[in-house]
Amino acid sequence: MAENRNEPLAAWMTEHQMSAAELADAVNGAIGEFTGKVGATADRTVFRWLSGENQWPQERQRRGLEMVTGLPILALGFVPRGKSTSDRAPEDPDVHRRRFVGASAGVAAAAVIPMGPVSARPVRVGTTDVIRLRAAVERLTAVDAERGGHGLERAALDGATEALTLQKLSTTQRVRQRLFALGADFTATAAWSLIDAGHLDGAARHLDRALTLAGLAQDSEMTMQIWNLRAMLARQRREYAEAVAAAQAAHATAIARRSPLHTSLAHARTAVGCAHGGDVRAALNSLGRAEDALSKADLTEPRSPWIAFYGPAELYSLTAIVRDVVGQPAEAEAASHRALAALPHSYRRNRGHTTVRLALAQLHQGDVEQACVTSGTVFTIMAGVPLPGRMRQLLGDFQRDLIAHAPSTRIAHEWTDRYRTEWSSP
Missing domain, CATH: 1.25.40 (Serine Threonine Protein Phosphatase 5, Tetratricopeptide repeat)
Structure with a gap:
């Protein structure tokens, strides 16, 4: 019956682009891991789960589902037959390891992917x-x-x-x-x-x-991700014409043609390249297109991890860059404040980066003292982890602009003396 449809399971399958046959195959493979014998789940079984006809799979299937998805069986929309929600198959210990949660900042990069040698794995490869x-x-x-x-x-x-x-x-x-x-x-x-x-x-x-x-x-979305990074790399190299071309290539991908969210990011990246290249009109036009496209995007829809960062906060951040570069620091400051207000708490690196941009916008308006105070908070935001190279470079830009705007002021020299070691150390 439609009212019993298992929406959480359907949503998980949609997010992971998984068909009923593929989920059945994955569950069977997981069953094989802990029993030594591949399971016999069929795609029609998955359809019964989705329709709500079968609201409580067999014990082995429940455990297999938890191993595949990294979620408790109850979170997948299943309901125990006539018993309390606590009466379910114990979670496999690996479920906690496989859940889609962020690793802490202190985790060493080599430990981020707990993978052993391929030769130690079964030859069978699948979902x-x-x-x-x-x-x-x-x-x-x-x-x-x-x-x-x-x-x-x-x-x-x-x-x-x-x-x-x-x-x-x-x-x-x-x-x-x-x-x-x-x-x-x-x-x-x-x-x-x-x-x-x-x-x-x-x-x-x-x-x-x-x-x-x-x-x-x-994979058109993966292609867009790469062109997006190409645009960022070209801008870092000050190759602004290539940055614009890469952003336009991102816009030409199939995913950007059908997704307003991806379209918006491509336009925003184009705006940044045009601004640095000195084409003010094109930069502001692209920025307007990015805003218009984002207003049409459904921000509640599941999305790939690589573009999870993009939304109103990131567009405000990119707007701040464009506005400051084209000589509109007051608008850049306003956009930076909006970005910081909208940024999720977990995006610490982005918060630090946007804070430097805010300081630059304040400095470019002649508010030297406030700019120094603002930029100093970056080291508090990023306390405990090394500053990314891009952020250190941006702080270097701030220091150079600070000296250019206030070469003889005490506060400029104090800022340099206080923070030189922190922002210049690799």
Whole structure:
């Protein structure tokens, strides 16, 4: 009956782009892990779960579902037959390890992906491997949001290696393409690690490789992610025409054509490139298009981890960059305040970066004292973790502009004396 439809399970399958047959295959593989014999769940069984006809799977299937999804069986919308919600199969210990939660900032990059050698795994490769590797990408994304992407290159490349090794053993074309996509995602994450660290030379090589893998995966969203990073890399290199071209390539992807959220990000990235390239009109026009597209996006829909950062807060942050670069620091300051008010608490690195932008906007209006106070809070925000290279470079820009705007003032010299070691240390 429609009123009994299992919406939580349906939502999880939609988010992970998983068909009934693939979920059945994954559950069977998980059952094989703890029993030694592959399960016999069929796709019609999954359809019965989705319709609500079967509201409490067999014990082995419940445990398999928990292992595959990383969620308690009750969170997947299932209801025990005539018993309390506490009467369910015990969770497998690995469920807690596999849940999609952020790793803490203190976790070493090498420990972010708990993967053993491929040779130690069963030859059978399927959806369970895709889910496990996707969870690893999400953990890397969580660490990036907390302390920055710098230092994650090795872990990301290890993930790419495993995904590409497994694709050679995969049993279906669909699983193979998903593993290629994960290889692209991990490789793009490695590139982002170098970009965020300010080590730009190796990033382009990783992005070239990631673009090839995205093509093999036939994954337009992964392709857009890579062009988005290309635009960021080109801007860091001050190659502004290439930054605009890369952003436009992102806009031309299939995902950007059908998703207002992705369209908005592509327009915003174009605006940043145009602003740095000196094309004020094009920058402001692109910014307007980004705002219009974002107003049409459903921000409650599930989205890929790589674009989870984008929304009103990030668009305000990019608006602040554009407005300041084109000579509108008051508007840039207002946009920075809006960004900081809207940023999720877990996005510490983004908060630090936006705070430096706020300080620059204040400095460019001549409010030297307030700008120094604002910029000083960055070190409190990022306390306990190394400053990402991009942030250190931006603080270097602040220090240079500070000296240019107030070369003889006491506060400028005090700022330099107090923070030089903190912002300049790798």
